Every structure is written in structure tokens, then in C-alpha cells.
């Protein structure tokens with residue numbers, strides 16, 4: 568396929584693998600932020616091509632996976648109300664809250680619609696003036712502009728029956744939280760190309776400088792990822808700690824100013840809870856005061872709801888790069904995509920789902936804890 572095959576060229580990938588082996592002199596640990604990158608790495612076996620000295624850790628960049636159980640429970644409470652049409656992207660349907668998931672609410676008669684765009688939800692609000700239409704607005708900086716546009720459109724149309732349940736999260740504070748952790752092992756990052764397409768990469772420059780870590784803006788195809796790893800290792804070996812753009816066909820330094828302006832008009836930065844990780848200061852987006860009439864948490868009185876996360880699932884450790892799925896006792900036994908205990912086994916970008924899809928039947932490589940044990 569044009570524009571795709573060239574980034575899956577095995578010869579070019581092998582050239583980079585050889586170049587990585589030539590420049591690597593010691594152990595390095597790199598984290599890819601985005602779940603889409605994790606899936607490419609696991610699907611194409613890119614980690615197995617790398618020298619033993621290089622460890623790839625999988626980061627928290629799957630929006631479904633980091634949406635806290637608390638928000639899922641709020642969604643379930645709202646979606647269970649008879650006057651509500653609850654709209655969500657499909658991959659949120661099976662994410663477990665503390666008790667059930669949205670799919671079970673739908674099975675019990677809840678009016679839950681899977682939509683492909685927030686504007687579908689705005690249209691439903693127009694078509695159903697006597698119902699309350701709620702859109703589950705989750706995601707990183709990538710989906711925030713479209714969700715902001717939907718609220719803007721609802722306001723311009725004078726819709727009084729449209730609200731959003733917001734769970735937007737931001738990448739740079741998550742990177743800072745990982746790097747600030749006393750048990751951090753990450754020495755370099757592959758930043759998520761699509762997030763940087765919206766936000767640019769100026770926010771990452773002070774992080775690279777302060778924590779002395781290379782950050783390489785990276786795409787999602789095998790060649791993109793192997794090139795990102797090469798550039799990251801090269802910087803580490805040369806003791807350089809900069810932000811480098813390996814995805815220049817999509818990303819520029821400033822990002823999409825129009826999208827940023829729309830986000831800035833609607834959202835403010837708030838503290839946000841991450842599933843399995845806890846609250847990270849200034850790591851999320853919430854509606855600004857002047858748009859609070861569109862806030863589903865306020866309209867349906869669920870803002871104060873607090874719940875405890877399940878302790879059986881270790882996805883918080885996986886999302887911080889401290890464990891890998893095979894390290895979880897429930898992986899592939901009590902927890903499968905059909906019966907998930909955690910969000911990382913549900914989402915199409917989840918690390919546990921990636922391992923289960925592509926590695927379940929293959930012999931598993933050394934798991935992270937084994938690696939550590941064996942030195």
C-alpha cells in the first residue's frame with residue numbers, strides 16, 4: 568500500500584537494527600509512550616530484533632487504559648438513567664469499573680450508542696430534544712480539539728440537552744511523573760507522533776534538559792519506531808539530551824496552532840487521576856467555568872463520587888514501565904480480552920491486549936522481572 572509499505576520495509580528496518588547494534592556500548596532502557604507504538608513493537612517483534620543491552624518499556628499512552636475506574640463508574644451511573652442517551656467510542660464499552668462495564672448497562676436496557684465522532688453525539692442531541700445526550704470525552708491531546716469543537720457547536724446551536732463527561736489527559740506531566748519517581752529506570756523516550764502533531768514538541772524541551780533524557784518524536788510504523796530507537800540510543804551514547812523529530816512528515820515544532828487555540832478556549836488544565844497510577848498534578852483537561860453547563864458530572868451530580876481501584880490488576884505498574892504483562896499472575900488466565908480484569912487488556916492500544924494478541928501462543932521472552940533478577 569502506497570505511503571505504508573515504505574515504512575514497513577524489512578530491509579530498511581534491518582539496516583537500522585544493524586546500526587543500533589554498532590553504536591550500542593552499554594545497557595539502555597527506553598520507553599515508548601504511546602499504546603499504538605506498543606502494538607507495533609509487539610506485533611512486528613521489533614523488541615526481539617534489538618541487542619540484549621536495550622530494554623523497551625511500555626508507557627502510559629493509552630487513553631482508555633488510564634481512564635480511572637471512578638470515571639467508568641460515573642459513566643455507568645449516568646448511562647443507567649432512563650432520560651439519557653450515552654455516547655461513547657467502542658473501546659470504552661468493555662472497560663471494567665469497580666463493578667460492571669458500559670456494555671452490561673446496555674445489555675440491561677441502557678440507551679448507550681457507539682459513535683465515531685463527538686459530532687455524532689451533537690447530532691443525536693439535536694434529533695432527540697427530550698432526551699439528555701452525554702458524550703464520553705476521553706483521550707490525550709489528540710482527541711481534545713474535536714471534543715472541544717463539539718461543545719462549541721452545541722453552544723452555538725443553543726443545545727440544552729448535550730453534555731460531556733471529560734477525562735482528557737496530557738502527556739508531558741506523565742513523562743515528568745515517571746522521571747520523578749525514585750524507582751524510575753527510563754533513560755530515553757519515544758514521544759507519541761500524533762500527540763505532537765497537535766501540540767508540537769516545545770513542551771518536551773525543558774523536560775529533556777531538566778531530566779537529561781533524549782526524547783524522540785516518533786511515528787507508528789516499524790521503520791518509524793526503529794529509527795526513533797536508533798536516534799534515542801545515539802543521543803544516549805553521545806551524552807546528548809535533546810528533543811529530536813523523527814516524524815517530520817507529520818509533526819512540526821509548533822504543532823497545530825488552530826487546534827491548540829480551540830482546546831485553550833474550552834479547556835483548563837486540572838489535576839487528573841490516572842488508572843492504577845493515582846493523581847498527577849496538572850495532568851488533565853477540564854471544561855472552563857464558562858462551559859460548565861456542558862459538564863455531565865455537574866448536571867448529573869456525580870462530581871463527588873470516589874471509588875477504590877481494584878488491587879488485583881497491576882496495570883499501574885505496567886503503565887509506568889515497572890512490569891510487563893506476563894509478570895501479572897492474572898495474565899491469560901483470570902484476565903483475557905473476553906473477561907478483562909483491567910483496562911489494558913481491553914483497549915485496542917492496551918499493552919496486555921497487545922501481548923495477548925501477538926505473543927500468547929508464542930514462547931514469551933524473558934519478562935521484565937526475570938530480566939532484573941538475572942541482571
Ligand code: SF4
Nearest residue numbers: 880882895902909919
Ligand atoms: S493482565 Fe489483566 S489483571 Fe493483569 S495487569 Fe493486565 S489488565 Fe490488569
